[in-house]
Amino acid sequence: MIHEVDEVLKGLIGGGALSGSGIDVSFDVPTRDWAARRNAPVVNAYLYDIREDVSLRQRGHTGLRDERDVVVRRRRPPRWFRLSYLVTAWTKTPQDEHRLLSAVLATLLPHELLSPQALPDALGRLGLSVPVAVSGSRSEARSLADIWSALGGELKPSLDVAVTVPFPAHPDYDAGPPVTEGATVRLRAADGGPPRSEDRSHRPRQVAAARATREQSAARTAREQAAARRRQQS
Numbered sequence: 001m002i003h004e005v006d007e008v009l010k011g012l013i014g015g016g017a018l019s020g021s022g023i024d025v026s027f028d029v030p031t032r033d034w035a036a037r038r039n040a041p042v043v044n045a046y047l048y049d050i051r052e053d054v055s056l057r058q059r060g061h062t063g064l065r066d067e068r069d070v071v072v073r074r075r076r077p078p079r080w081f082r083l084s085y086l087v088t089a090w091t092k093t094p095q096d097e098h099r100l101l102s103a104v105l106a107t108l109l110p111h112e113l114l115s116p117q118a119l120p121d122a123l124g125r126l127g128l129s130v131p132v133a134v135s136g137s138r139s140e141a142r143s144l145a146d147i148w149s150a151l152g153g154e155l156k157p158s159l160d161v162a163v164t165v166p167f168p169a170h171p172d173y174d175a176g177p178p179v180t181e182g183a184t185v186r187l188r189a190a191d192g193g194p195p196r197s198e199d200r201s202h203r204p205r206q207v208a209a210a211r212a213t214r215e216q217s218a219a220r221t222a223r224e225q226a227a228a229r230r231r232q233q234s
Contacts, residue, residue: 001122006027008123010045013025013108016107017104023041025043025044029151041100045087047085049083053080057077057079060077075169078126079167080166082164083164088156089157101157105134105159108161130164133164144158
């Protein structure tokens with residue numbers, strides 16, 4: 001899933017205001033050595049943090065139905081993870097870097113929620129929309145100073161882009177066959193003799209509804225046949 005998010009983010013950043021500019025989008029670690037090797041303007045999206053958004057965690061199971069609308073398998077709800085990217089611009093002058101960051105910001109802001117149709121492969125097949133947050137809260141993430149210190153570089157202006165994506169929770173579970181008959185209770189005398197009352201049965205709603213429909217149909221047919229006999233006798 002992570003590589004698919006990279007693909008989506010690269011398409012978003014490379015489109016919009018940067019479309020046709022020839023500026024590359026890189027996911028390399030922006031270390032001093034990397035910065036020294038580059039020889040053209042580039043936008044870097046460094047994935048620096050991956051953590052679960054526990055506020056979106058769900059319990060239970062989801063039923064998977066076949067062509068008869070019968071539940072055949074059960075699946076656990078997906079787990080949602082927030083992928084945090086440090087987006088920076090790298091050119092020869094700070095003014096050009098600020099222009100690039102402004103273009104990236106203007107491109108990403110309209111895409112706060114990505115529909116399943118805009119997502120590739122396995123991510124899109126989940127049928128869930130994906131939120132994108134730009135420069136949100138860092139309450140649970142590492143500070144910028146810690147990130148740049150770990151990278152061995154100097155602090156640069158950046159955008160914090162967080163993409164929260166669903167990850168399937170495996171495995172699926174086989175579902176039992178649908179219930180078509182209800183439980184039956186038989187009452188016997190204390191001395192083990194014959195039952196003192198008829199069997200008491202509980203039927204599922206669908207079965208009971210089908211039985212009621214058949215009984216109503218049979219009663220209607222009997223009434224029609226009786227009416228036809230009366231007409232013949234008269």
